[in-house]
Amino acid sequence: MVTMLSASAITLRLGGRPILDGAGFTARRGAVTGLIGPNGVGKSTLLRAVAGLLPHGGDVRFEGQPLPAESRARARLLGYLPQGHHVHWPLSVRRTVALGRLPHLGSLGRPGRTDEDAVERVMAATGIAGLAARTVPTLSGGERARVMLGRVLATDAPVLLADEPTAALDPGHQLRIMALLRAEAVERHRAVVVVLHDLSLAARCCDDLVLLMPDRRVIAGDVAAVLTPGLLHEAYGVSFAVTRADGIPVVLPQCATTAPNMIQFGD
Numbered sequence: 001m002v003t004m005l006s007a008s009a010i011t012l013r014l015g016g017r018p019i020l021d022g023a024g025f026t027a028r029r030g031a032v033t034g035l036i037g038p039n040g041v042g043k044s045t046l047l048r049a050v051a052g053l054l055p056h057g058g059d060v061r062f063e064g065q066p067l068p069a070e071s072r073a074r075a076r077l078l079g080y081l082p083q084g085h086h087v088h089w090p091l092s093v094r095r096t097v098a099l100g101r102l103p104h105l106g107s108l109g110r111p112g113r114t115d116e117d118a119v120e121r122v123m124a125a126t127g128i129a130g131l132a133a134r135t136v137p138t139l140s141g142g143e144r145a146r147v148m149l150g151r152v153l154a155t156d157a158p159v160l161l162a163d164e165p166t167a168a169l170d171p172g173h174q175l176r177i178m179a180l181l182r183a184e185a186v187e188r189h190r191a192v193v194v195v196l197h198d199l200s201l202a203a204r205c206c207d208d209l210v211l212l213m214p215d216r217r218v219i220a221g222d223v224a225a226v227l228t229p230g231l232l233h234e235a236y237g238v239s240f241a242v243t244r245a246d247g248i249p250v251v252l253p254q255c256a257t258t259a260p261n262m263i264q265f266g267d
Ligand SMILES: Nc1ncnc2c1ncn2[C@@H]1O[C@H](COP(=O)(O)OP(=O)(O)OP(=O)(O)O)[C@@H](O)[C@H]1O
Pocket: 014, 015, 019, 037, 038, 039, 040, 041, 042, 043, 044, 045, 046
């Protein structure tokens, strides 16, 4: 599979502090790449930098070419789903998904047949066609997550960057969202990059993993190469058992004691 997106030597400061210092990763066409690592290590920041939403040093390329500086042209290449994205105003589901077509609309901003087809396709794929007329604030968390994902899928961008799209979802919805992202990668030949905290879900649903370490190393490779007990202990500060259940990888954090207050938080 071909590298579609590459980010290298990304440096970035926020609030006067260096947050990223030489981070990078590649994402292949037709594959799901999981971006993992402990809280605060810089996963969201890296994704936002790559999406062009934060000024940064380093190099981001699409199929070997620098990304266009113009935001609409860039948005046609990179679809970005922010963490915990909500719509608080009473916009219908259909109109929310249609917002994903904005980078494609001409100067009059009028959607054409291609735009309408894209919205219908995405609403069917995400299972939200039956909710089309509902307003987003009236939806459940699981329904809203699918609508927000629908909005980004409607961009038809070849690269999808999704920041914790499964957060706060039940296990069934988590698997459905990941299956959708997989289908976008495999059937529509996109490169999908997804930030995940659930390491078993990452092991099960991702082809490649990128682990951001607290000491700023970046460990990239397939699931077996990255999800080792040694690397996970270094990354998260607790022990892990990496095993299989019915052939499905399972990554279990271990605690010497069952008392949660025995886990020490870092600085
Ligand atoms: N606007 C900001 N100003 C100053 N520091 C910030 C800002 N935004 C983020 N940071 C800091 O940057 C670091 C990386 O944050 P980021 O949200 O990228 O981490 P993350 O790996 O996505 O974390 P989590 O898993 O908790 O979502 C954190 O220490 C955070 O406090």
